[in-house]
Amino acid sequence: MNAPLQNDVFLRALKRQPIERTPVWMMRQAGRYLPEYRAVRERAGSFMNLCTTPEWACEVTLQPLARYRLDAAILFSDILTIPDAMGLGLEFVEGEGPQFRSPIMSPADVDRLGVPDPETALRYVPDAVRLIRRELDGRVPLIGFSGSPWTLATYMVEGRSSREFRKIKAMLYDAPEVLHRLLATLSKAVSAYLAAQIAAGVDAIMVFDTWGGILTPTQYQTFSLPYAEAALKGIGAPVDERVIPSILFTKGGGQWLSAMADTGYDALGLDWTTDIRAARSEVGDRVALQGNLDPQALYAPIPALKEEVLRIIDRFGHGSGHVFNLGHGVWPDVNPEHVGAMIEAVHEVSPLYHRVIPA
């Protein structure tokens, strides 16, 4: 039994219910820019140890909450846990990012993939969720997450971080039916993974479509969006009938917001290249919006940083439906004081945009 939530402004904003100020959290808020994170990371030995040991994952998840007035915690994990559980063998090579020992090389590799049972192959994830929920003690909601099927497929086929995406694009053009099979399997795996996180106690979920933006509009609507939609639909209702808001974030997806708004997600993440006012007018009352500070504004002098925060809150305008965030994860060498200034600026200026104007 979890403690009742003391702060649900984040969940209400995602549902576009009245709020008294704009909630704020930060992608990768538990991360390398924090010295206390780097200390735990060192003790853990490897990034994968950190992810797969619930006590450590819990500790780093809670770290930014001790420093900042954040309105949500996000499970500390990696987007590539699913392919790892599928047997691809995830490794993090210093300075090179994630790699798979056994990437997808053939249609047979695709057909061999099963949907991992999250409570066995990925048990460390729901275990971490349960532990974090207990330690959070109702302070703020906990966000669970997954990579999108398309983004997972990209890493699984490329075998590692890529900037050119030759292999996945080759598969897309040469063997689209194989790619569709891979994506169908992945969307089932993502549904099961998110359902397990929800059963273990997360209050909201987010799907990261990090590489949807490398596609043409037609490709996005063929290979990314329908599988992100299927992953959401496949979750099913939680047994305890809680309402779990959902967020879809396609980096570089600013041109496709209207299509994204029709998939059933409650909110869309925006990177920093989209004007949040134009986005709001495009999606109307279909979804809430999350974002979209330039992550490099955190390197700016604090007055300039605050101005950027104010600009985004003001561009969104009056009323509920905005969760303040960066347009991408926080960079590892950002000064934690600047993060604090950003968060405080949201607390300071946003209440003005939520006052009920007397009729």
Place this chain on the structure above:
Amino acid sequence: MNAPLQNDVFLRALKRQPIERTPVWMMRQAGRYLPEYRAVRERAGSFMNLCTTPEWACEVTLQPLARYRLDAAILFSDILTIPDAMGLGLEFVEGEGPQFRSPIMSPADVDRLGVPDPETALRYVPDAVRLIRRELDGRVPLIGFSGSPWTLATYMVEGRSSREFRKIKAMLYDAPEVLHRLLATLSKAVSAYLAAQIAAGVDAIMVFDTWGGILTPTQYQTFSLPYAEAALKGIGAPVDERVIPSILFTKGGGQWLSAMADTGYDALGLDWTTDIRAARSEVGDRVALQGNLDPQALYAPIPALKEEVLRIIDRFGHGSGHVFNLGHGVWPDVNPEHVGAMIEAVHEVSPLYHRVIPA
């Protein structure tokens, strides 16, 4: 005196005048994917030698025309010739891309910059234009080009290709007035450079804003677009009163097309993430559009490649105002036969979209 043009379908498309088929050319069409280019590149010893020797620049400019039914040639050069002429010392390190020996490190470095005289410091460029025009003998128009002021500033401040753009973003946030001074100088330099190319004989110009897409909408409208506009306005009318169509290409600029369409350029380049039908409806009759095949479609089997070509031509729809191109430069390891198939597909299917329908 140059020979009269035998094929002006490209120029007419840019002016949205009636055409009988969609013109086609390809960014980086003179490049490493061609074995005959690699042979000249080897003889030249260095990439800079190739750029700065008019005979070699002319030879590689003409190479793709011997193979393919292209509707334009583009001057073989680099976008970083202007900062090189400003004294920054351009070098190409194998496998690392361009680097400057003396990047911009301080406000004093910015104030020290002059506007290079293209006919002295950059004489190899108008010389190459004159030679190419002679050798082209009126077969197709010749495109001159420059990097945009913002994109040049990015390289000059970062000192090299960057993926994070920390230094230029730091300047943008910490010292915007210094960045504005740099951009003002660069827009004058770009105007003078393009005017010299026009005087030497190019028939159209293109401004490459390769890094405009890393900006927020407000930053784009503050630091990139006004200087691209000023660079165009600063060119002035050519002494011989020719009409020189102009193209502005911001990679990642699909969300800002409407603003771009109001700057005086005749056409906008589109990368592959934008739906050309939506773009056409957004810009209306203000500008023509150039693009926007996924450059990785050239790795596809030829039938799939042709389908992509047809899709783009069909999405643009009936009538003038479209120049077929890739959404980015051709990759070096593309099969030249696939390039040929793409170009022939444009010749084959596009006339259907330019038939005059009887009233």
